[in-house]
Amino acid sequence: MRSLPTSRPWRIAFYLVALAALFLAPVYLQSSYSVRILVLVCLFGAASTGWNLIGGYANQISLGHTVFFGIGAYATVIFQGTLGLSPWLAIPTGIVLAVIVALLIGWPTFQLSGHYFALATLALLPVFHIIATYWEDLTGGSVGISVPILPSGLDTLQFDTPTPFFYIAAVLLVLVMILARWVRQSVLGLQLDAIRLNPQASTLAGVNQFRAKMKALVMSAAVVAVAGSLYGAFLQFMDPDTAFSWNTTLNLVLFAMVGGVRFWWGPALGALILIPFGEFASAQLTGNLAALGQLAYGVLLILLVLFQPRGIGGLFSIVWQKATGRKL
């Protein structure tokens, strides 16, 4: 058994190769368009991994994570564009605001069983869209805010090429994945797993479901807010439609579902597959046909639910188990 590629040295070797492949990507990709896509993979992969902490691990489907993303994104552009402050200060601010919103939504809904959490999170989205549109002094209204061009550098998060930004995004993705893996294997992870599999039994096992879900939601909101902040810095622009877009939530859910919600690496895998595919599709489909790409996402969601609810990760784990005799 020891010689099988399941043992620790093999695993570490695999992680190192994956890390090297990730960080060397700009070298062999060369075109800045490809690197830009990779930045999106990292940012949305990180955000989807964040969504998965509550949506996948605890099976509490949030349809409002766009809000945390948008809060983070607005924080950066407002700090840089309106207030002239460092984007690095915007990140903690975004986290704090997102966590406050998360607590307010989780507090009543996690005391209830049933559909209330999903309902409440979805209802949150139009509210923030309204606020961002109306509060013109802060957000620039529906026109949005653009960040002025600043001297490039780490302090301004503006660069001449997308490559430096890619490294920042990649570091975020790696950190978030480490967090997700750590949670999976932590006390909280086991509790969330119990809640996901059998809420009734987890109460009998002494699990405080409310607290476990709250912890996961807070972490989740914080992670997504950071990804949003970097997204704002990357675009150097934000308006209500971009920040509080229903598509963002959809993407976070979809990446996680495609990759496999039970796995810490599932959402990132989903992003890696779907984002380039989506970019390719939207380059090919123009005008009204652009909607067809999104339509395909909807079809994909339904097919996944009906036929492969565990995503690619689920398929992979079956193959893995057959090959190695071990569970993933």
Added chain:
Amino acid sequence: MDILNHVAQSVANGLLIGSVYALISVGLTLIFGVMNIVNFAHGEFLMVGMFGAYFASTAFGLDPLWIAPLIGIAGFLLGALVERTIIEPIIKAPQSAQIIATVGLGIILANGAAAIFGNNFLSVKTPYQGETFSLFGLHFAATFVYAAAYAVVMAVLLALFLNKTRFGKAMRATAQNRGAAQLLGIDPKRMYMVAFGLGVALVTLAGSVILPYTLVYPFIGQQYVLIMFTVVVLGGLGSIRGAIIAGLVVGVIQSLSTLLLPSELQNLPVFIVFFIALVLISGGVLSRVRNASVKLKRS
């Protein structure tokens, strides 16, 4: 005196718009009450109804108000088809799967509409769009009055169906105890198909009815999601009568808030109502709702 008049006008407007809110939400609560599924695509079905009426109006010159019953029938067929293909397989699946599947359905509908009609704001022209009625010194736009009249008629028809017909009673029986209904020879799958069809029929009909006073575009469903959810949560998930009352309440609150707030912010108080309802439910104040056993009582 002037202020009093403003308030009265506002409340009256709120009741008109509120009855429409009840109409667009009642199908959502009907589906939940019978099947225990939240249809997250409900807003998109509203949009489908609006586009159906838009198409009938621009292609054949038919008035949305006249065509509405036909749109409702088409909506019923669409809903029944969707139930059979997508909902039926997940009726016993975990809640998360049901959420994702209906969300996926909504995405298909919205983007399907975008592919056909383009991502534009569209509207129809009707001869009565500028007309108003006056009563007791209050003024009402004809389009709102007609829409509200439809809502009242549909509420009455729905109540008659559920309380007076054999089929409606069998549907309520299935909602209250699926297993026992089955033992009596009632086919639950058939009931679910009809319930989902009816829920979709009501909301597509509503889409047709509201078209004369509003704009339609493929992603408008998202705009109505907040109102629909507030209405069904406030009324108690699965309670028809609750949804109707809550629809009126939400309409009045929203309308009154425009006296104080700019009209762009009229959904903010709606959200506050939604949030307060959630807090009250979780605090056990609306404990009736908490049991989620509010199963299609008398409407």
Added chain:
Amino acid sequence: MGLEITDLQSGYGNIEVLHKISLAVDDGDYVAVVGANGAGKTTLLKSISGTVRAKGGSIVFNGNDLLARPAHKVPQLLIAHVPEGRQIFPELSVYDNLMAGAWLVKDKDQRAQTLGEVYDLFPRLKERSGQMAGTLSGGEQQMVAVGRALMLRPKLIMLDEPSQGLAPKLVTEMYQQLAEVHGLGTSVLLVEQNTTAALKYAKRAYVMEQGRITMSGSSEELRGSEEIRKAYLGI
């Protein structure tokens, strides 16, 4: 003719509850199945009405294979099942509950006539016809459950512990009413914990223990049996 069960194996998931059970209810028969909780009596009735899928054996009613039918098509053969715990529709009126029982009866006159018969049998239900069934007392709810099943004019009525939760006086009443129904030609398959009552009214009985039939015979034979006492109280 009647109901014939041969080597029935049934259960939930991977767990087999009934191990090759055979029993018969002839036309016009009154059969009781008695046994302690957990013996598999409820599973037996559920397998007949198709709400639990059998894994082996056969169930045939008047020449029809019941195992080939989905649950909602079993009542079409005029088999009515009064489930354990009544399972009435709490938010429907008594009248509507009863009428739900006549869902398969398409003839309006027959529905009205049967309703009259049920009201004659349970005058209490007539008095309360407009009341929400959920607000009735336990005994009245039991009447609704039985009355609802009778609305089908079944050839075979199956009852799962109709005495459960009833005061002794009401138990006697319930059984007398049931005897009346049987007298009109309906076969009865009764599952009971309340052995005394069951054996008093049934013609024949089976004793079930741990998913097997351990004894059967006429009710008189079984009435005095020490075995039954033992099966319940373990002494």
Added chain:
Amino acid sequence: MSAILRVQDLSQRFGGLHALKDVSFDIIDGEILGIIGPNGAGKSTLFNAIVGVVPPISGHVWFKDEDLVGVPPHEVMAKGVAKTSQSVQVFDEMSVLDNVAVAALLKNDSIKSAREAARGELEFWGLQSFADVIAQDLTLAQRSTLELARAMMLHPAVLLVDEVMAGLNEVEVDQMLDRMMQANRERGVTLIVIEHNMRALMRISHRILALDYGAVIALGEPAEVSKNQRVVDAYLGVE
């Protein structure tokens, strides 16, 4: 001979049904109390009311001078009153070890120590060789035992066991009884056991409480209760 749990005037109501009527009794520290009664007598309702899964409408449950009524169930578990459920509730897609480790988290801050503790508990119940098996692959008897192990992992002072022997054969029942008595003897846990298997209950119970129509109709030594006319009537029915 002190009471560890005192149930006082506990009542429960569902719709029109009076499921529990002023149920009162004491459980002595270290005893095994059997609960019997016909279907629908209110036995599981009583358990759910004690641990707060379905809180009662009135009454008290005194545990170490503290009223458990109104305390959320996971806190009741933490305080030392655990329960198993009527239909086996385990985490189907989790390993047997982790099933128990979830409960061990109450007293362990790390996964590692929780799993270690869980291993010990599995050994007590004879499940150690199944530690890495996924729970859904177990037999019914093993799953029932697993649920007991998970409940005992909370180190409860009182454990409520709801029909854990349903569907088990005689050999399995005997094994489970032995383990339960061992837990009672060696680990001092007070047991309240709902069981339809009378032979089993007679064998392990120090006293038996009989419920009918949601009310206590008898409480005493097993031999006494099984001869009690009201109990016999409740089971076999009266003329």
